Each structure stands twice: as structure tokens, then as C-alpha cells.
Amino acid sequence: xxVGYGACKPAVAGIACPVSAVVRTMxxxxxxxxxxxxxxxxxxxxxxxxxxxxxxxxxQEACGVVCFDGKKLHSHKNFGLVxxxxxxxxxxxxxxxxxxxxxxxxxQGGRDVTNIQPFAFSVPPFGLLxxxxxxxxxxxxxxxxxxxxxxxxxxxxxDTEVCMHLLARAQGETLVARLREAMQQVKGAYALVLTAxxxxxxxxxxxxxxxxxxxxxxxxxVLASESCALDLIDAEFVREVRPAEIVQLDMQTGITSFVxxxxxxxxxxxxxxxxxxxDSLFADQEVYAVRKAIGERLASExxxxxxxxxxxxxxxxxxMAFGYGERxxxxxxxxxxxxxxxxxxxxxxxxxxxxxxxxxKLNPLPRSLKNQRVIVVDDSLVRxxxxxxxxxxxxxxxxxxxxxxxxxxxxxxxxxxxxxTPDRSQLIAAQQDTAQxxxxxxxxxxxxxxxxxxxxxxxxxxHCTACFTGNYxxxxxxxxxxxxxxx
Ligand code: AMP
Numbered sequence: 001x002x003v004g005y006g007a008c009k010p011a012v013a014g015i016a017c018p019v020s021a022v023v024r025t026m027x028x029x030x031x032x033x034x035x036x037x038x039x040x041x042x043x044x045x046x047x048x049x050x051x052x053x054x055x056x057x058x059x060q061e062a063c064g065v066v067c068f069d070g071k072k073l074h075s076h077k078n079f080g081l082v083x084x085x086x087x088x089x090x091x092x093x094x095x096x097x098x099x100x101x102x103x104x105x106x107x108q109g110g111r112d113v114t115n116i117q118p119f120a121f122s123v124p125p126f127g128l129l130x131x132x133x134x135x136x137x138x139x140x141x142x143x144x145x146x147x148x149x150x151x152x153x154x155x156x157x158x159d160t161e162v163c164m165h166l167l168a169r170a171q172g173e174t175l176v177a178r179l180r181e182a183m184q185q186v187k188g189a190y191a192l193v194l195t196a197x198x199x200x201x202x203x204x205x206x207x208x209x210x211x212x213x214x215x216x217x218x219x220x221x222v223l224a225s226e227s228c229a230l231d232l233i234d235a236e237f238v239r240e241v242r243p244a245e246i247v248q249l250d251m252q253t254g255i256t257s258f259v260x261x262x263x264x265x266x267x268x269x270x271x272x273x274x275x276x277x278x279d280s281l282f283a284d285q286e287v288y289a290v291r292k293a294i295g296e297r298l299a300s301e302x303x304x305x306x307x308x309x310x311x312x313x314x315x316x317x318x319x320m321a322f323g324y325g326e327r328x329x330x331x332x333x334x335x336x337x338x339x340x341x342x343x344x345x346x347x348x349x350x351x352x353x354x355x356x357x358x359x360x361k362l363n364p365l366p367r368s369l370k371n372q373r374v375i376v377v378d379d380s381l382v383r384x385x386x387x388x389x390x391x392x393x394x395x396x397x398x399x400x401x402x403x404x405x406x407x408x409x410x411x412x413x414x415x416x417x418x419x420x421t422p423d424r425s426q427l428i429a430a431q432q433d434t435a436q437x438x439x440x441x442x443x444x445x446x447x448x449x450x451x452x453x454x455x456x457x458x459x460x461x462x463h464c465t466a467c468f469t470g471n472y473x474x475x476x477x478x479x480x481x482x483x484x485x486x487x
Pocket of ligand 1: 274313316378379380381382383384385386387419420421
């Protein structure tokens with residue numbers, strides 16, 4: 001396998017990257033990833049490349065592709081961005097008509113090349129398999145300890161490897177039966193893609209926390225975290241993989257579905273608020289439309305605020321600002337210039353770097369906001385880093401009044417299901433009330449979207465909103481949520 005170490009660039013030019021801090025923090029944070037798999041009658045490396053390119057927003061730390069040509073696996077995995085790693089020369093080495101790909105943010109496993117997915121392994125009599133995972137397995141440590149006690153040797157610290165071992169030990173005539181047995185032992189959030197021979201498989205946990213969609217093109221089947229990946233390769237959106245379902249896709253038989261027992265629908269609300277791309281579709285809704293509806297409801301709940309103009313914190317705040325402006329009858333202006341050559345600021349594990357990265361990424365327009373009363377719309381307040389920085393700069397540019405409006409309720413609880421929210425001691429809304437937060441951030445006023453309004457904007461399908469409520473689907477986290485506030 002062609003696996004190499006990429007140069008670890010300092011996160012911000014001119015500031016040394018404190019590697020120990022990076023490693024330390026990443027060990028305690030959760031996984032945000034994008035996955036894809038393709039089965040075709042022809043070479044697929046380029047299609048996988050484009051899928052991962054479209055999913056790059058889901059993880060920028062590392063990426064990987066493993067293809068199978070019927071005899072051998074061909075693999076390339078590395079730290080860094082998809083477009084930097086998969087040059088035409090690399091793509092030419094990735095031969096095969098079946099394959100899987102992965103983009104990854106920081107994970108439970110930490111920054112280590114052995115944790116870069118997809119993972120390849122062999123399970124007799126099914127041959128060489130590859131596996132890629134998005135989510136967070138909440139009982140991974142316990143499973144791992146049990147597996148190690150019975151002789152399993154782990155090659156990485158990623159919780160995904162647990163699935164490999166469970167699959168290798170499962171009984172059953174078919175791969176689907178073994179997958180079912182293996183995944184019955186796993187708790188938490190997972191969307192998985194697997195390749196075996198000329199087939200690809202996709203599955204989601206019974207709650208359906210994380211997304212996975214099916215696409216089709218002449219001579220090709222594709223699974224991907226989001227439908228925007230299908231658009232880029234001109235594949236038709238077929239449908240989502242359902243919670244607890246296993247789908248098998250191949251060129252001979254098309255889709256075969258193995259239905260499982262689903263639990264109350266719990267698709268992650270944060271996918272729609274922040275994480276997914278606005279041009280992706282979930283439950284027949286465009287993410288853009290959901291964000292715009294959030295903005296409209298934010299304005300409906302905020303009718304007594306006097307303002308001249310609405311501006312967004314790019315990018316997820318943009319459709320929300322449009323919705324707000326439309327409902328409030330206020331003009332929407334481009335308040336900030338976004339530098340697209342900087343990744344998501346939240347991904348920097350060190351606070352000092354995060355602070356500076358916000359400045360690198362966003363700069364307010366120098367003149368047009370002067371003496372204006374401004375509604376600033378952002379999708380979420382996590383640590384408050386982004387808001388604090390940009391509000392200070394707005395103030396320095398002579399903005400008269402700043403009303404911060406957040407397109408989600410206060411985030412008061414950590415996510416255990418795959419979104420990187422820090423522990424409660426770092427969540428500003430878990431530690432301070434609204435008046436204190438206003439002072440900390442330098443806002444004249446602060447309002448959040450209410451939980452009922454969020455539910456209305458998200459539509460009927462059930463969603464996980466545990467980061468706002470502490471109502472987790474698993475008892476163990478319910479107990480943690482009920483503990484007194486930390487910090
Ligand atoms: P913070 O600056 O810590 O308050 O984080 C909130 C900002 O980061 C908002 O502008 C969001 O768009 C963005 N954000 C929220 N959650 C995440 C996440 N899990 N990963 C990356 N960025 C996020």
C-alpha cells in the first residue's frame with residue numbers, strides 16, 4: 001500500500017504549530033468525516049477523487065482512497081487536502097472498478113498515519129475488504145478491551161478498527177449476516193461504506209445519526225455522505241440509506257436492501273445547521289432551504305430589534321441571513337470578505353491559533369458598515385471564538401450597534417455522536433448566561449433560535465438535538481448530562 005507521511009504544515013503561517021497540543025487535544029475530540037464508495041464497470045479513481053473533493057468540508061486533516069482491481073488493493077492515504085494528494089500520477093496508480101474513500105478531521109484515534117482510512121483487511125472467504133466510517137462509536141473502548149483480551153491485535157487507535165475485528169469474528173454465511181451481527185454490538189453513531197469483491201455496501205446505525213446517500217450513473221453505483229458528491233460526478237440521487245438498513249450495490253443486481261430494526265429517527269440537527277453543504281439534500285430538503293427557514297424563524301422571534309442591515313458570518317450563516325432579512329424586511333449586505341484559502345477555524349486545536357485564524361479567514365468591509373446598526377447572523381456559538389473576534393473588529397470599524405443572532409439554540413452539551421463540540425467547560429453557553437456572553441463577546445444584544453422554532457425549520461423527521469438539550473439517546477450520556485455544570 002502506498003501510504004506516506006505528508007509534511008505537517010504549521011496551521012497558521014508565522015505561528016509555530018504546537019504539535020503536543022495538537023495531539024493532546026485531538027485525542028479527546030470526536031470524529032467528523034466524509035465517506036464514499038463506488039462500484040463500476042470501469043476505473044473509478046477519478047470518480048472517487050471528485051466525490052472526496054465535494055466532501056472536503058467534512059474533514060481536512062487527512063484523506064484516503066483504496067481501490068480493488070479484482071486481485072489487488074491499490075491505496076493512497078496521506079495527511080492534507082484531497083486536491084493536494086491525488087495528483088494525476090497518484091490517480092493512475094489507483095486501479096480498480098470498486099473502491100472506497102475517506103476524508104477525515106481529527107478523531108478519537110488522534111493524528112497518526114495508521115488512523116487514516118479506508119482500512120483494508122482480509123476476511124475469509126470474502127477476500128480483501130475495505131472499510132470507511134463516519135461517526136463516533138460510543139462503546140469503542142469497551143469493545144476494544146474485550147477484543148484485545150481475546151487476542152485481537154490492533155494496528156491503529158481508531159475506533160473504526162473495532163468494526164473490522166467484530167466483522168472478522170462474526171459468524172454467518174453471508175457478509176451481510178456478519179455485518180449485521182458485528183454491528184449489533186456497536187453503539188453510537190455510524191455511517192459505514194464497505195467494499196468486497198465487485199460489491200459495495202452501505203449501512204447506518206439504527207438512529208440514523210450520520211448521513212449516507214445512494215447515487216447512480218450509467219455503469220456506476222455510488223455511496224456518499226452527502227448528495228453534493230453525486231452532483232459533481234453527474235450521478236442521479238437515488239435515495240438515502242435508511243437507519244438500520246444495509247444496502248448492497250453492484251453492477252449485476254443493482255440495489256439489494258436488508259432492512260434492520262430502526263430506533264427513533266435521530267438525524268443530527270447540526271448537519272443541517274452547520275456541517276453539511278448547503279447544496280446537499282436530506283429527507284427531501286435542501287440544506288440551503290433549511291438554513292433560510294432558520295433565518296426566517298430567527299427574525300420572527302426577534303421583532304423588537306431596531307437595525308439597518310443584516311450581515312452573515314460566512315458560510316453557514318449566509319442563507320440564515322437571507323431568511324432573516326427577507327422576513328424582517330431589512331437589506332442583507334456582505335459584511336465580511338472570506339479568505340477561501342484558510343480552512344475551518346474551528347479545526348485548530350490551540351486557542352491562540354484559533355483566535356488568529358478567525359482574523360485570517362474573515363475581514364469586515366472597511367467602510368459600508370460604519371455608523372450602522374447591524375444584525376450579525378451566525379449558525380452557532382460554540383466557544384465564542386469567532387463571534388468575539390469579529391465583533392471586536394466590527395466595533396473598531398465604527399459599527400454603531402451589534403445585535404448577534406444565532407441560528408440554533410445555546411449549545412450546552414457535548415456531542416458524543418460525531419460532531420466535534422468540546423467538553424462543557426469550553427462551551428460558552430454552558431458556562432455563561434446570555435447577559436454575560438454579551439459582555440464577553442462585546443455584543444449589544446444576543447438572541448438564539450428557540451428549540452421549537454428549530455424543530456419547525458428542520459421539518460417533521462426526528463432529529464438529535466442533544467447538544468442543545470442534553471437529551472441523549474443513550475442512558476449513559478443522559479447521566480453525564482444530568483451531572484452539575486463543570487468549570
Ligand atoms: P466558536 O467560534 O467556537 O463559537 O464556533 C462557532 C463557529 O464555528 C461558527 O461560526 C460555526 O460556523 C463554526 N462551527 C460550529 N461548530 C463547528 C464544528 N463542529 N466544526 C467546525 N466549525 C464549527
